[in-house]
Amino acid sequence: MxxxxxxxxxxxxxxxxxxxxxxxxxxxxxxxxxxxxxxxxxxxxxxxxxxxxxxxxxxxxxxxxxxxxxxxxxxVTETPAVTKTEDNADLHKIVSPMVGTFYQSPSPDAGAYVKVGSKVNTESVVCIVEAMKLFNEIEAEVNGEIVEILVKDGQLVEYGQPLFLVKP
Known part of the structure; x- marks a missing residue:
C-alpha cells in the first residue's frame, strides 16, 4: 500500500x-x-x-x-517551465535525460556544480536530476562555457527539456 x-x-x-x-x-x-x-x-x-x-x-x-x-x-498548481524565448543556433543544449527534480549542487549546503561562465568538458558534472529517490549526475557531454542556466534549483524537469546552454 x-x-x-x-x-x-x-x-x-x-x-x-x-x-x-x-x-x-x-x-x-x-x-x-x-x-x-x-x-x-x-x-x-x-x-x-x-x-x-x-x-x-x-x-x-x-x-x-x-x-x-x-x-x-x-x-496542485502548475508552475510554468522557465524557457528561453530565442534559441541561438551555435549554442549546445544540455537536456534532461529523464523526468525528475533538477538540483544545481550535490547537497543543499554545497556550492553549485556550474554557474554562468563556468568552463566544462565532456565529463564535467553540471547538475543532478533526482527521479524516484535516485540522484543521477548529468554530464556536459561537450567542451565549452556555460552561457545560460534554463531551470531553477528544485524545479521539476521533463525528458528532453533543455537545462543549460553551452557555447562550444
Missing part, C-alpha cells in the same frame, strides 16, 4: 510532465491519474478505501480525520 507522500510525489511528477494518463497496480492497490479530465481518482482496494484527488489551482492538503473510508482533496 502506498503512503500519502508517495501518492503526492506521483501526482506532482505526472502533473509536471507531458503524460496525460498514468496507471499503477501493485499488490491489490490501483492508482489511475488522468490530466485532461481535471480530476484524478486513486483507488486502493485492500481495505476497500477510495481516495479522490482533485486538481484545482492552489496547493493545499485537506484531510478529514475519520476511521472509515475517507475522501482527501489535494490541490
Amino acid at each position: 502506498l503512503k500519502i507522500q508517495e501518492i503526492r510525489e506521483i501526482i506532482k511528477l505526472v502533473d509536471h510532465s507531458s503524460v496525460d494518463e498514468f496507471s499503477y497496480e501493485h499488490e491489490g492497490s490501483k492508482i489511475k491519474l488522468k490530466k485532461k479530465s481535471g480530476v484524478a481518482f486513486i483507488e486502493e482496494q485492500p481495505k476497500a478505501s477510495v481516495h479522490t484527488v482533485a486538481k484545482p489551482e492552489t496547493q493545499a492538503v485537506q484531510q478529514a480525520p475519520q476511521p472509515e473510508p475517507t475522501t482527501r482533496s489535494v490541490e
